[in-house]
Amino acid sequence: MVLICIVSDTHDHQEVIDRIVDYATRIKAGMIIHAGDWIAPFSLVRMAGFEGEVFGVYGNNDGERDFLREKANEVGVKLLGDFGEINVDGLKIAVVHGTLQKIVHALIKSNLYDIVISGHTHKPLIERGGRVIHVNPGEACGYLTGRRTIAVLNTEKLDVKIVDI
Numbered sequence: 001m002v003l004i005c006i007v008s009d010t011h012d013h014q015e016v017i018d019r020i021v022d023y024a025t026r027i028k029a030g031m032i033i034h035a036g037d038w039i040a041p042f043s044l045v046r047m048a049g050f051e052g053e054v055f056g057v058y059g060n061n062d063g064e065r066d067f068l069r070e071k072a073n074e075v076g077v078k079l080l081g082d083f084g085e086i087n088v089d090g091l092k093i094a095v096v097h098g099t100l101q102k103i104v105h106a107l108i109k110s111n112l113y114d115i116v117i118s119g120h121t122h123k124p125l126i127e128r129g130g131r132v133i134h135v136n137p138g139e140a141c142g143y144l145t146g147r148r149t150i151a152v153l154n155t156e157k158l159d160v161k162i163v164d165i
Contacts, residue, residue, distance in 0.1 A: 001089065001154065001155055001156035001157075002029075002030040002031060002088055002089050002155045002156075003027055003028065003029040003030060003031075003152060003153070003154055003155075004029060004030065004031045004032070004033055004088065004152070004153040004155065005020060005023065005024040005027075005029045005031070005032045005033070005150055005151075005152055006032075006033050006035065006117055006135055006137045006150060006151040006152070006153060006160075007020055007032060007033070007034050007035070007137055007140045007150045007151075008034065008035035008036060008037065008059070008097070008117075008118075008119025008120070008136070008137050008138070008139065008140065009035075009036070009037040009059070009119050009120070009122055009138075009139040009140055009141055010034070010037065010038060010039070010043055010047075010140045010141055011037055011039050011061070011139075011140075011141040011143060012038075012039040012040050012042075012043050012141075013140065013141040013142070013143075013148075014042075014043070014046060016140050016141060016142070016148055016165060017043055017046045017047055017140075018046065019148075019165050020032065020047070020140060020150060020165060021046070021047065021049050021050045023150075023163070023165060024050055024052070025050065025051060027152065029052060029152070030052045030053065031052050031053045031054070031055065031088065032047065032050055032052065032053075032054045032055070033054075033055045033056065033086065033093070033095055033117060034047065034054065034055070034056035034057070035056070035057060035059070035095055035096070035097055035098070035117050035118055035119035035120075035136075035137070036056065036057050036058050036059025036060070036062065036096075036097030036098075036119055036120070037059030037060070037061045037062060037097065037119065037120070038056065038059065038062055038068065039061055039062060039063075040064065041064060041067050041068050041070075041071040044056070044068055044071055044072055044075070044077055044079070045071055045074075045075050047077065048075035048076060048077050053078065054076070054077045054078065055077075055078045055079075055080060055084060055086055055095065056072075056077060056078070056079050056080065056084075056095075057079070057080050057081060057082060057083060057084050057095050057096060057097055058079075058081065058082050058097065059097040059099070059119065059120065060097060060099045060120065080095065082096070082097070083095070083096050084096075085113075088155055089155040089156065091114040091115060091155055091158075092112070092113045092114050092115075093113060093114065093115040093116075093117060094107050094112070094113040094115070094116045094117065095117045095118075096116075096117070096118055097118065097119050097120050098118030098119050098120035098121065098136065099120050101121075104116065104118045104134070108129055108132050108134050109129075111130065111131065111132060113132060114131065114132065114133065114158075115132070115133050115134075115135060115153065116132060116133070116134045116135070117134075117135050117136075117137075118134070118135075118136050119136060119137065119139075120136075121136060122138060122139035122143075122144045122145055123136065123138055123139075123145070124136060124137060124138030124147075124149045124151070124162040125138075126151065126160050126161075126162065133158065133160060135151050135153065135160055136151075137149055137150045137151035137162065138150075138151075138162065140165065147164065148164060148165045149162050149163065149164055149165065150162075150163050150165050151163070
């Protein structure tokens, strides 16, 4: 069983990134997955302070992609590009920022993945369509909605919850 903290749209909010790392450590999560819009490389470096694995994809506001990738390599964050696949506890997870919602829906309908993670909308969402669970953790930064949220996935129970951080 692995607990996974799922985040998106941190938008350089350093205090929130610290809260996420502290929370993930406190609940003994094994992994953080970031669905994009890190913004600056220093946000990625700060997230790398987590003891477990950190995976992520680019978002539409991540302008310094080459520098993000360079920093990710330096600090051990697995930056997967615009789209990523992660296998954990026998689950196949797709990660995409979600700028194009038609792609998110196609990933869900494909039934190639157990979990589809997206961000971009800044609205938390957990929906089950057949065997696929779609998770959008909402916005960690709280800039648009005033609410700072992440999601936590329990891989054994296939249970996902939204957490205010």
